[in-house]
Amino acid sequence: MSNKKERVSNSQPKSNGDSFKKHSKRSIVATLLYIEAAIVLSLGLWLIFFSFTHESVEVAPVLGEIGFALLGALGLYVAGRGYAKGKNYGRSPAMLANLIALGVAYYQIQGAFYIGAAIIIPLAVSIIYLVLAIAKSENS
Secondary structure, eight states, X not given: OHHHHXXXXXXXXXXXXXXXXXXXXXXXXXXXXXXXXXXXXXXXXXXXXXXXXXXXXXXXXXXXXXXXXXXXXXXXXXXXXXXXXXXXXXXXXXXXXXXHHHHHHHHHHHTTOHHHHHHHHHHHHHHHHHHXXXXXXXXX
């Protein structure tokens, strides 16, 4: 009997607090990147709808913006998948996209579009912080 109990207790993985914190941070970053990808995708879809409902639209710039929005959403989704799977290939794109988002938020503030900046800034800052925290904990 005791031998059977011993085998059962040895078969369960032992986890420490650092491993749990690392995985929970990764899942938070993945979730935030999925949310950010959904926002960028919805903006791209809105541009498609906008181009059909308004008469005076320059086609080439709108197509470029739609293309960049769709590629950006796909890139953020793939970066989120990388974080969810524990891979490092999502680290640089997540950092770059959110540094760009901070620049976009700056110009939104300059253009008095405060609600857009109020959404982007906390999302981008939290992702940047968590990406750096994960990189620091994995490299130490």
